Amino acid sequence: MPQPIDDPACGHGAHPERAPFAAPSDQALESAAAMLSAAGDPARLRLLLRLAEGERCVSELAQAEGDKLATISARLKLLHTARLVKRRREAKHVHYALNDDHVLRLVRNILDHATEDAP
């Protein structure tokens, strides 16, 4: 696609504006990108969708997904490292849930977008 390399002025005044963002710190930006990247895989996103319905233990998720416990655990570990999910241990079982409502909204929002705009 040709770019306007010869004339950087484009008459910015024509652009409708929203309120400016408070520039996030580099750390917040890196952290947000890591979250998106962790969620940006169909198998991991499907796990987030299941957790959007409520807390689940690893064995439930493995059963629902038809995958091995080790496979599910590896995906959950990645999601946990990115702080998209939280976990709690109860006796022998590890229960996972979405970390907070931001993650719930993220998952709902992206699926709405993908579903509406699917080509």
Place this chain on the structure above:
Amino acid sequence: MPQPIDDPACGHGAHPERAPFAAPSDQALESAAAMLSAAGDPARLRLLLRLAEGERCVSELAQAEGDKLATISARLKLLHTARLVKRRREAKHVHYALNDDHVLRLVRNILDHATEDAP
């Protein structure tokens, strides 16, 4: 982390439930994952943040980011392929904007989450 491989039953009744998700199609799931993955890079996420303030042309973004037009164009192309941004051409200039309010909410939401929870 040890997993409950010997006892798959965990007493699901204890899990608080939310409304079940309508299972998305494989295509919607792939598309959503591709969007998250495209946004899941600090440099591309920063572009989305700038576009969250309003429409911008490529040269403005290049100037704001202190990067070459070609670099910015490559990032925008990837975001466009993932349908996170839309573009319109006006004379020699190409103007980019967030594709819709879902993307605006996605960007705001993930930054809120990252900023609140920054370790």
